Amino acid sequence: MFWWVHLKDSMERSLIMKMSKVFQIAGIAAISLLVLTACGNKSDQSSGSSTGNVTVHTSGFPIVDKQITLSLMAPSMGSVNWNNMQVLKDYQKMTNIKLKYNTPPQADFSTKLNLAFASQDLPDIIFAAGSALTPANEVAYGRDGQLLPLDKLIPKYAPNFNKLMEKDPNIRKSITTPDGHIYSLPMLSSGPTSIWYIGPMWYNGEWLKNLGVKTLPKTADELYALLKRFKTEDPNKNGKADEIPFSDTKLSASRYFLMAIFGMLSNDVQNNGDKVVYNPGTSNYKAYLTFMHKLFAEGLMDKDTFSQSDDQKKAKGQSDRLGLFSDYFSYFTTGRTQKQAMNDPMFQPLTSSVSPKAVIPGSPRINRGDFSITKNNPNPAASLRWVDYFYSGTGSDFLNAGKEGGFWKYAKNSKGEKVRVLNDGITPDNSEDKRSKISPDYGLTVPKYAGDDKMGPILATPDSPKVDAFTAFVNKETAEKYTPYARVPYPLVYLTKDEQDSIASNATDLSTYVEQMEAKFITGVEPLSNWDKYLKTLDSMNVKQYVKVYQAAYDRWKKAE
CATH class of the missing domain: 3.40.190.10 (Periplasmic binding protein-like II)
Known part of the structure; x- marks a missing residue:
């Protein structure tokens, strides 16, 4: 896989x-x-089969x-x-x-x-x-x-x-x-x-409150505007320009939510209907890179995103310097209590000019x-x-x-x-x-x-609520902002030996190259004017065969009973 x-x-x-x-x-x-019938008790041994004596x-x-x-x-x-x-x-x-x-x-x-x-x-x-x-x-x-x-x-x-x-x-x-x-x-x-594909992204609820934000962004442009406010309006109220509007560690989790703004659910293959595409070679991916470069160039994205450790990111969160970030729960990053974390809303899937319908990657469970x-x-x-x-x-x-x-x-x-x-x-x-x-x-x-x-x-005690307040909060946020928009990027498939052999020599190199170029395009080390050169390199790495293999695997999966 x-x-x-x-x-x-x-x-x-x-x-x-x-x-x-x-x-x-x-x-x-x-x-x-599902409603399952558990195994019966000892008296329910009505039949048996002899195997291995x-x-x-x-x-x-x-x-x-x-x-x-x-x-x-x-x-x-x-x-x-x-x-x-x-x-x-x-x-x-x-x-x-x-x-x-x-x-x-x-x-x-x-x-x-x-x-x-x-x-x-x-x-x-x-x-x-x-x-x-x-x-x-x-x-x-x-x-x-x-x-x-x-x-x-x-x-x-x-x-x-x-x-x-x-x-x-x-x-x-x-x-x-x-x-x-x-x-x-x-x-x-x-x-x-x-349904979580990976840990969600969360907004800093205190910052939203301090800025009087009542409605979360629903489009890429609205997200950009909010991150701009995070940078310029001192939402942590310390009198310093030390706010970092958005941060992550190598985009390891946030990548999937931000790519989804532009209609992509992974930085590999996905099936759009019955057609398998390689996202990093699409115009949607270029739109994603353009947006992310804009965030980086304007200081709306942490300059240390591609170099910092998770602990370093969390240290910034615990100093109340982050406005939007990824983690399983927001308090893992902010260091606040569960009760305080209930003020941090979950990221809501966004639309953009190239993807008018909100979508987010979902787990196949x-x-x-x-x-x-x-x-x-x-x-x-x-x-x-x-x-x-x-x-x-x-x-x-x-x-x-x-x-x-x-x-x-x-x-x-x-x-x-x-x-x-x-x-x-x-x-x-x-x-x-x-x-x-x-x-x-x-x-x-x-x-x-x-x-x-x-x-x-x-329960902790006989009269404890069956669902505590924080769990209820997470479930509600998930039901409202994740589940309705979730789609599995690509089904769980198996490749035949011949299929594996046909892509084995370049699959790892392909993913490594894409991640390296993602960082370079976003940070500006590689200008987006070199996009065509990038596509030619993908072609030279046999990306068409890669897609062909996963198209065949998808077709086989769909036909299976």
């Missing part, structure tokens, strides 16, 4: 860690897209009557040894499946996983690999027989996941490789903010590569049943926070209603640290359906 998908995957991992700290206790009232029950617990042992490889966040995670210990008892864990640090996981394939020293199960198991590797390892196809087993042994695919055909299309097989299962999301079974696995059916529980509402809740009596307990509120609350000794301040020690569902994209909050949120 091309580079922006990997960037998104990396950002999502960071987002999961940061968002969970804010949202876990409040328990976001997830938008449940072990009878695998197709419903209920245990999954097998006689304990079996399987090996599992996954990245570790370092909080605790997986053998000591209570969720996994409880699940072993429920399923009768014992696991041997190989959990290298997340930073080393990709290297360790590649070594395992190269040496053929493979685990039975690969868990929460995410972008470490690239789409290209899925295709190659599936073709070579190192990963087992799951598609024929799914209807019988993964009924929860099968229901999700039946409800949303895009899931099957997005995880089926060119040979027609499914080699890995994804993490699926449906919560209020799961599918993170691939999170559960695979290798050729060494003696019981694929049991392994698939093991993971399928996490694609139900109760199973997803269980993976996230465990059984009653550990991380949480039941209590009655003042209305006599039974609610879930944090257990003794666990507070909103230490809850994520505590949770990271009981479950692997922390900081990783694990195979599950995230969003069907079947058992209700976990």
